[in-house]
Amino acid sequence: MAITKYDPTRTTTLRNQYQREMRRRFYTVRSNVSQAIWKLDVLGLNEKETFTFNEFIGNQLPERQAWRFRTNPEKLTAFRNWLQGQIDEEILSVDVSGNPWTAKYVDSAYRRGVIRAYQDTHIEDLLETPDFYRGARSQFLESTFSQPERLSKLQFLYTRSFEELKGITAIMSQQLGRILADGISHGKSPRTIAREMSNTITGITKKRALVLARTEIIAAHAEGQLDALEELKVEKVTAD
Numbered sequence: 260m261a262i263t264k265y266d267p268t269r270t271t272t273l274r275n276q277y278q279r280e281m282r283r284r285f286y287t288v289r290s291n292v293s294q295a296i297w298k299l300d301v302l303g304l305n306e307k308e309t310f311t312f313n314e315f316i317g318n319q320l321p322e323r324q325a326w327r328f329r330t331n332p333e334k335l336t337a338f339r340n341w342l343q344g345q346i347d348e349e350i351l352s353v354d355v356s357g358n359p360w361t362a363k364y365v366d367s368a369y370r371r372g373v374i375r376a377y378q379d380t381h382i383e384d385l386l387e388t389p390d391f392y393r394g395a396r397s398q399f400l401e402s403t404f405s406q407p408e409r410l411s412k413l414q415f416l417y418t419r420s421f422e423e424l425k426g427i428t429a430i431m432s433q434q435l436g437r438i439l440a441d442g443i444s445h446g447k448s449p450r451t452i453a454r455e456m457s458n459t460i461t462g463i464t465k466k467r468a469l470v471l472a473r474t475e476i477i478a479a480h481a482e483g484q485l486d487a488l489e490e491l492k493v494e495k496v497t498a499d
Contacts, residue, residue: 269375270368270476277364277472284349284360285468289460291345292435295320295338297453302334303327304442304449331443339436346428351421359421361475366413368476372483373403380491403490416482420475427467434459 295301303324326337353359377396403409435456442452 270371270480273364273367273371274473274476277361277476278469280360280364281468281472282464285460285464287349288342288345289457289464291320292342292460293453293457295341296439296456297449299323299325300449301325301327302338302439302443302449304447304452334443335436335440338439339432342432342435346432350428351425358417359424361420361424362417364472365416365420365475365479368479369413369416369483370400370404372480372485373400373487374483375480376484376487376491376493380488380493403487409486412482412486416475416479420471420479423471423475424468427463427471430467431460431463434463 299321301321301324303326321341326334329337351359354362374396377399381392381396438455438459439452441447442455
């Protein structure tokens with residue numbers, strides 16, 4: 260007999276969307292790192308390769324063997340600076356208002372939590388007078404999200420989630436820098452270094468980034484529920 264897992268937050272679809280977007284962004288960085296280190300041999304570690312020297316433009320991929328003639332410390336610095344540009348552009352990007360790309364998922368989870376709280380506390384209205392219920396709910400939601408404290412709370416949730424993501428990318432950057440330094444000092448091939456970096460990014464994506472996406476959605480949903488229940492003057496909450 261199949262076992263159906265019940266999601267009390269009803270945010271499975273939202274969590275999956277968030278995780279897909281998170282995975283895509285981290286894997287874009289992984290692909291660019293692999294291409295730069297192995298395919299383009301930007302550090303000039305493969306002596307058999309021919310090369311053309313040319314710096315990268317902006318955050319795009321560097322030219323083939325772009326940092327070949329630099330000292331090892333300079334190569335590490337160049338790579339770290341370029342990597343940070345990749346991270347800023349793909350993983351830590353913000354919109355024109357300065358909100359991180361993650362904000363829309365956190366916002367949606369919080370709002371769903373508010374709606375869930377209202378629905379659970381007005382289930383009789385929904386069953387008996389659905390038209391009245393819909394009107395009252397719309398009025399409640401409009402009033403709730405026009406309050407400065409609610410907007411401030413959402414901004415706090417955006418910031419908290421984004422700071423966690425920054426921490427994850429900082430760890431990733433540190434580990435990739437360590438792999439590169441070790442690879443250079445031990446004479447590893449660009450392909451070997453690229454493979455180790457790719458494995459590291461994959462591991463961090465699965466163990467940290469995707470876990471963050473899941474937990475932040477659940478946390479934001481819970482915050483929305485609790486804030487709405489407080490506003491609705493509900494003092495006692497029972498679990499489903």
